[in-house]
Amino acid sequence: MDKHVNINVKCIKCGKSLMDHQNMINNMPSIALNIGFNDKSGKIWLCSNYGCYEHKKNIEIPDKEIVNFYCPHCEEFLNSNIKCKACEAPMVKFNIDIGGVVSICSRKGCNNHYVMFEDLTAAISRFHRAYGM
Numbered sequence: 001m002d003k004h005v006n007i008n009v010k011c012i013k014c015g016k017s018l019m020d021h022q023n024m025i026n027n028m029p030s031i032a033l034n035i036g037f038n039d040k041s042g043k044i045w046l047c048s049n050y051g052c053y054e055h056k057k058n059i060e061i062p063d064k065e066i067v068n069f070y071c072p073h074c075e076e077f078l079n080s081n082i083k084c085k086a087c088e089a090p091m092v093k094f095n096i097d098i099g100g101v102v103s104i105c106s107r108k109g110c111n112n113h114y115v116m117f118e119d120l121t122a123a124i125s126r127f128h129r130a131y132g133m
């Protein structure tokens, strides 16, 4: 990885930060979420680097499974009714602390997974304004 764009996200329902400073991935705080599928539940930690697919979790998820995401603070269900363009699973949305939205696909193994901006150009210009890059 050459250029790091690290994003800090908040719950779209309660506005609390989802960043977990106890569980670092690539030396950065991870994005912590509660997850579930069928009758199982657990936690997942996503890398907060834009474009990075690394993550860790404390339950096994079968490939292609659609995972339910929940806020660890307000416990609201975060899967939206917006469908992934690649696989039609629900997308999960988060607010970025400096503005903008990030969506991830809820299906394990989908390429649309994890951190991506809906509008990268607008997001990058916000980073420029926020950090003077």
Ligand SMILES: [Zn+2]
Residues within 6 Å of the ligand: 011, 012, 013, 014, 015, 016, 071, 072, 073, 074, 075, 076
């Ligand atoms: Zn919440």
Ligand SMILES: [Zn+2]
Residues within 6 Å of the ligand: 084, 085, 086, 087, 088, 089, 105, 106, 107, 110, 111, 112, 113
């Ligand atoms: Zn997908």
